[in-house]
Amino acid sequence: MKNTANIINLFGRTTWACTTSILIVLLFCTLTPKPSYSQGLQSVNGQVADSNHNSSETQNSSQNSSAKRSRLRFIPPTDSAPRKSNGSGSRGGCEQLPSELVTLLIPSKEVAAQTISGHPRFLWYLSEPVDVPIVFTLVDTVEHQTIFEKKIDSAEVGMISVELPENSPQLIANPPGLEAKDRNIYMWFVTLECDRENPSNNSYHTSWIERVSPPPELEQKLAAVAANTNSSTSELLHQQAIIYAEAGAWFDALDALYQAQAANPNDSSIRADFIALLEQVGLGSVAQ
Template identity: 30%
Template sequence: MKSNSQPIKLFLVVAFSCVSLLVSLIPVLAKPTDDSSVSDAVRGASRREGGLRRSSDPKTTVAQATTFKQPPLPPGLPPGGRVRGGAKRGGCPLAKPDLTALMPSTKEANSVINVWGQTIGERPSWFFYVPYTKDLPYEVEFVLQDQDSNEIYQKAIALPDKPGVIRVSLPTTAPALALNKPYLWFFTINCDKEKNSPPTFLQGVIQRVQLNPATVKELQTTEPLKRYSIYAQNGIWYEALTILAQLRQKNPQDAALQAEWRNLLSSIRLDDIVAEPILSDKP
């Protein structure tokens, strides 16, 4: 027994050492090659593929790409204007959001606010957020004047059933807008029965312009959401807003259209109007 014990002990020592060595090597053997550039490239490719798949939806693609391009102010005197009604003006009660024109505006260095936008239509539509309802005895009016302050259209506006965005359009009986001429519009609410206070008002300038023939041809052969994108990218506010408002009314649960609406109003600093309902699409 003694003569065999030494070889057995030696065998066990050697075997144990081999097992220990193998165990110590397992984490090293199991660990992948330390090539961070390759793994990062693979992960990057995976992310890019995921991004491409997400953007393959045409509505999502337009929503990610569309940006309203505000054109420069027209030559001559700044148009001025008012995009918000103003707290307590004309005796109207405080409201949040305030009476608001869905119009782009710029603020100059001298704090002058310019409210203006372009259209290609002879008889465009305006959109206003109105916080007051028909149960209130307020007088509401829309007026359009030419550059010489001559009134060319006037209409009494009925207050809506609930607060929201309303649409006011020039009817076929109104004179068509002439090309490249500025027109001044007013949207007023008189909340003072005695009319001792001036009305709350919104004010801005609209100008009809022409697009180049290639863009006009493209607009004639594309679907509405793409037309919206073309108008927005060419600085044509009135048609861009009208198309998007109509699409949202027809598809109120469409996430891509909701994103477009949010993006458009946020681009002109009207984030507080994004969630308000569009009440009527009738001229």
């Protein structure tokens, strides 16, 4: 409770714009259960489902999926920091929204996904258009402050992307071997702002991100790929995505594939690997 009191005191001096951050940080500081290490998360309008224990629909679709044909393989890191990702049930002004609306594109509900980027990209899937504002927030849980916040007033169906701007503070990289309790772990969440006057009535979808220092072998592989001047932008990004996935750098692999698709939307192999990456962590329902 001492930590909670400190957060209250620190956040009490911030502006109203950080109200959402206050509520979520307090909620997770006090209520987050001790996690285990099973893989797979689907956050659907405030409800979290373990994708690896989903119905046979997911398992059957995976059998005929592009994951088997893809050369991309996501290998989860062995040193991930335990963190529980959750969403809150729709309440108050959010009751009119569909029950399956938001899916955060993350590989696990039990640990913080990793990146080597100081300014990573965050992605989630919206199953239907909404006429309420969507707010993305990134919180430094060590300094107890909001790093970045962005409001999307009108969102269309599909993947929604928010990249941490270069002019915002970059994430601090944790060196190898650091104890989990000493690491800088950041919380990010997507809020459906149905009731601006009463933020507790909004719907939240929350997860965690950790920046790690890239190991020498990862840097060597990336440098070797970058040295091939004959590759197009999309080919380079595609190859980088494969390397990131093998290294367990989830956000970087997802970002590279996202950019590769934007650079060459007609390349079916990029699309296949994007689908494969999502299917490998139980997100096949949004991959198609």
